[in-house]
Each structure stands twice: as C-alpha cells, then as structure tokens.
Amino acid sequence: MSKAQFEQVTGFDVPRRMFLKTAAAFGVVAAAGGSGCAVSGSNAKAKIVIVGGGAAGISMAARLVRNLRKADITLIDPASLHFYQPGFTLIAAGVYRPGQVYRKQADCMPRGVKWVRKTVVAVDPARNTVTVEGGGLFPYDFLVLTPGLQLNWEKVEGLSLKTLGQGNVHSIYDFEGSQKTWPAIQAFVKKGGRGLFADTYTKLKCGGAPKKICLLTEHLARKAGTRQNVKIDYFTASKELYDVPYFTPRLKEIYKERDVSVSLNVRVKGVDTQAKKVFFNRVEKIKKERADPRTGKPVTVEETVMTPFAEEYDFLHLPPPQSAPDFVREAGLGWPEGKLAAEAWAMVDKATLVHLKYPNIVCLGDVAGIPTSKTGAAIRLQVPVAVKNLIALIEGRAPEAKYDGYAACPIITDYGHVLMCEFDYEKKPKISFPLSLLDMSKEQWAGWLLKVYVLKPMYFYGMLPGYC
Numbered sequence: 001m002s003k004a005q006f007e008q009v010t011g012f013d014v015p016r017r018m019f020l021k022t023a024a025a026f027g028v029v030a031a032a033g034g035s036g037c038a039v040s041g042s043n044a045k046a047k048i049v050i051v052g053g054g055a056a057g058i059s060m061a062a063r064l065v066r067n068l069r070k071a072d073i074t075l076i077d078p079a080s081l082h083f084y085q086p087g088f089t090l091i092a093a094g095v096y097r098p099g100q101v102y103r104k105q106a107d108c109m110p111r112g113v114k115w116v117r118k119t120v121v122a123v124d125p126a127r128n129t130v131t132v133e134g135g136g137l138f139p140y141d142f143l144v145l146t147p148g149l150q151l152n153w154e155k156v157e158g159l160s161l162k163t164l165g166q167g168n169v170h171s172i173y174d175f176e177g178s179q180k181t182w183p184a185i186q187a188f189v190k191k192g193g194r195g196l197f198a199d200t201y202t203k204l205k206c207g208g209a210p211k212k213i214c215l216l217t218e219h220l221a222r223k224a225g226t227r228q229n230v231k232i233d234y235f236t237a238s239k240e241l242y243d244v245p246y247f248t249p250r251l252k253e254i255y256k257e258r259d260v261s262v263s264l265n266v267r268v269k270g271v272d273t274q275a276k277k278v279f280f281n282r283v284e285k286i287k288k289e290r291a292d293p294r295t296g297k298p299v300t301v302e303e304t305v306m307t308p309f310a311e312e313y314d315f316l317h318l319p320p321p322q323s324a325p326d327f328v329r330e331a332g333l334g335w336p337e338g339k340l341a342a343e344a345w346a347m348v349d350k351a352t353l354v355h356l357k358y359p360n361i362v363c364l365g366d367v368a369g370i371p372t373s374k375t376g377a378a379i380r381l382q383v384p385v386a387v388k389n390l391i392a393l394i395e396g397r398a399p400e401a402k403y404d405g406y407a408a409c410p411i412i413t414d415y416g417h418v419l420m421c422e423f424d425y426e427k428k429p430k431i432s433f434p435l436s437l438l439d440m441s442k443e444q445w446a447g448w449l450l451k452v453y454v455l456k457p458m459y460f461y462g463m464l465p466g467y468c
Contacts, residue, residue, distance in 0.1 A: 050073065066466065082105045088101065116132065120147065147367055150323050172209060193231070194231045194233070195317075199235075200267075271316065280310070288302075362386045366379075380468065405426070409421045413443040420447040
C-alpha cells in the first residue's frame with residue numbers, strides 16, 4: 001500500500017517517516033495472520049446464500065468468488081454503509097472523526113456476488129430457505145451464517161437506543177452513540193464528578209471496549225489537569241477484570257495505578273436518567289445443604305443470589321446486553337443448552353465452524369457460539385478455515401481445516417499505549433506481531449500505532465477483499 005492509499009483510508013496526513021516506520025514494523029501482519037488454509041480454484045457447482053454483510057460475510061464472499069468458479073453466490077444485507085466498528089472507540093476518544101470509519105457498502109461488495117439489499121427475517125434449515133422482509137424467498141444448497149449479533153438495549157430498564165445520551169448515559173456500541181460520547185467525556189472531565197463504566201453479563205462484541213473507553217477517559221482527565229476532580233469506577237459482570245491470565249496481572253496493575261476501582265460479579269439492571277442513578281445486581285454463588293429427593297441424604301448445592309444496589313453517577317458508559325439475532329433462535333440454530341444457550345449463539349463446531357445439526361451451514365463471526373472473543377481479529381482467522389471447509393462440503397469431502405480460537409483485543413490503556421492481547425481457545429498468548437517490537441505482557445507505543453494507523457487500512461484493503 002502506498003502512503004497516499006494509507007492516508008486515504010485512515011484519514012490521517014501521516015508524516016512520511018512515521019508511515020515508513022509503521023509500515024515496516026507491521027508489514028508482516030497480513031502474513032503472520034495467515035492461516036495456511038489457502039485453497040485452489042474449484043469447479044464445484046452450488047447455490048450459496050450468505051446472510052450478513054459485515055466483516056465475516058464480505059470476507060467470505062470475496063474468497064468464495066475467487067475459489068468457486070461455477071458457484072451461484074448471493075449475499076443478503078440491507079446496509080448502505082460498511083462500518084469499521086473498532087473505530088467507534090476512537091471516535092468517542094476524539095482520535096477519529098466520524099467520517100473516517102465507514103465506506104459505502106457497494107464499494108466493499110465483491111464482484112460476482114448477487115447483493116440483495118433486504119433484511120433477513122427467517123431461516124428454515126429443514127427446507128434450505130431464507131426469507132427476507134417483504135416475503136422474498138431464497139433457496140440454498142449451502143448457507144453461510146454471518147449476521148453478526150443483536151444489541152438488546154431494552155434489556156436495561158430505562159434505556160433505549162433512541163434515548164441514548166439522555167441523563168448523560170452513553171455507549172460506544174452505536175455509531176451515533178460514539179459521536180455523542182466524545183463531547184460528553186470532555187464536559188465530564190472539565191466539570192468533574194463521578195464516572196461509572198460497566199460491561200454486560202452476556203458475551204459481547206469486543207469485550208475490551210468498555211475497558212478502553214474507561215482508561216481513555218481517566219487519561220484525558222490527567223491530560224486536562226483535572227484528575228483530582230474526577231472519580232472513576234468500573235463495574236464488570238465477570239469474576240475477573242480480564243479472563244486471559246497472561247494479560248490480567250498487568251491490566252489490574254493499571255487500574256490500581258490509575259486509582260480506578262473495580263467491582264466484580266456485578267450486572268447492570270437499569271438506569272434512572274432523571275435521577276442519574278444506575279441499578280445493579282451483585283451476583284453471588286452460595287452453597288446450601290438440601291435433602292436429595294431420591295435418597296433423602298443431605299447434599300450440597302450451589303445457588304445464585306442477586307443482591308440489588310444503586311449508585312449515583314455524573315457520567316455513565318455501558319454496552320447493552322447482546323445476543324444472536326431473533327431469527328437464529330427461532331430457526332433452532334442456537335445452542336439448546338449450556339452457557340451459550342440463553343443468547344441463542346449458533347451451535348457450531350468450534351474447530352471446523354460447521355453447524356452441528358445442519359452440516360450444509362457454515363457459521364462464523366459474532367453469531368457463532370464458540371468459546372472465544374467476538375472481535376474482528378477472530379473473524380480474520382475464522383474466514384479462511386470456513387472457506388476451505390465449505391468448499392470441502394460442496395465437493396463432498398469432510399471438513400478438515402481447524403480454527404484454534406485465535407482472537408486479539410488491543411486494549412487501549414492511554415493516549416499512546418496499547419496492551420496487545422492475543423490468545424487462543426486455551427487462553428494462552430498467541431503472538432502474531434514481531435517479538436522484537438512487542439513485549440506482550442505490557443502496554444506498548446507500537447500497539448498504539450498499530451491500533452490507530454494500521455488496523456483500519458488492513459481491514460478495508462486486506463481483510464474485506466480476502467487477502468489477509
């Protein structure tokens with residue numbers, strides 16, 4: 001990529017020295033992220049329907065068009081714009097401008113794919129059909145299920161997408177919401193008060209995002225010289241601040257050094273935007289003895305107890321609870337039991353990404369019910385596996401490519417540093433960037449350059465077209 005192309009997609013006028021330094025430092029990213037799952041062209045015929053035109057759907061379409069010469073490929077998605085969603089955090093932090101994080105969906109759509117600009121309302125996996133709003137029916141031989149996830153704002157009492165921003169309640173999980181967040185953070189830092197930052201109890205898109213905006217707000221207060229007037233508290237529904245042991249110690253140290261308190265096992269129940277109160281449930285596991293109904297003997301059982309409490313705030317940031325889209329649940333494509341069942345995450349094999357009940361469905365991206373983080377970096381490594389396995393299925397072969405659960409979450413710790421968290425299914429670090437530059441256990445300036453200047457052009461020029 002040339003310097004001009006780099007600046008066009010990033011929106012930054014990057015000094016040539018910085019561009020060359022950054023490009024040299026991370027020029028191996030695409031190669032390092034390769035899965036070794038390249039496939040040769042196939043003449044197999046099949047009618048393929050892709051549901052969803054986000055990162056996973058577009059990347060799949062681009063690769064399938066190149067590797068299936070005679071396939072009939074239809075992609076269904078209503079969006080007119082394609083957003084680089086990791087950029088929402090940087091909009092809310094004043095680093096990106098809103099216009100820097102999207103392109104026209106038409107410009108992202110691969111040639112050779114039939115694009116249906118409709119909303120999917122139903123999938124019938126028994127009859128191999130997809131129904132769109134208005135009643136259109138699309139039959140398929142093979143389905144690529146990549147609809148992303150659903151933001152359930154209404155599951156926080158007193159909150160809705162339309163009222164986001166009222167009562168100084170904000171969220172970067174929405175494009176307009178991220179734009180409202182930046183002036184609100186500036187005003188909060190200037191005026192002072194108590195800022196509450198929370199996550200949610202469901203699996204969520206980019207689980208590190210609530211932590212990022214919390215730490216950026218704290219640093220902004222220090223830069224403004226008003227840190228002594230600001231109290232910042234972080235509430236997480238998890239039992240740990242972060243669930244990847246290699247990175248957790250340093251992240252906990254950062255919160256302690258910045259004097260940001262952390263409350264664990266706490267779920268947001270609702271908000272009162274007029275009174276500026278947020279209502280929580282503290283989740284506790286207690287053990288009780290009960291009589292076994294079969295034997296009458298005492299047995300120890302574990303019960304979940306919810307203890308409600310409320311906190312006042314001046315500024316509040318939270319993500320909404322998230323789930324698979326309703327049509328995934330209604331089609332019976334979600335897990336029927338286990339911890340992934342409540343939100344109906346799609347029941348797929350975590351290695352092959354093939355649906356466990358319907359073998360003509362390949363599923364990846366945020367909707368997939370697999371034990372890894374829902375990030376663009378995870379999708380980048382899922383796509384080549386899913387492509388190779390889908391082609392194998394079309395050709396009547398067993399799917400053999402394996403996804404190891406790789407995900408990455410660049411946790412921004414301040415304006416200028418990132419803790420580059422990369423890991424696999426076993427929650428072990430899996431480093432894909434030059435070791436000479438990054439000590440993965442600590443935050444690094446090089447990670448900031450990667451986050452701000454490299455990942456977005458890599459997304460639009462490399463990942464979406466299916467090159468990396």
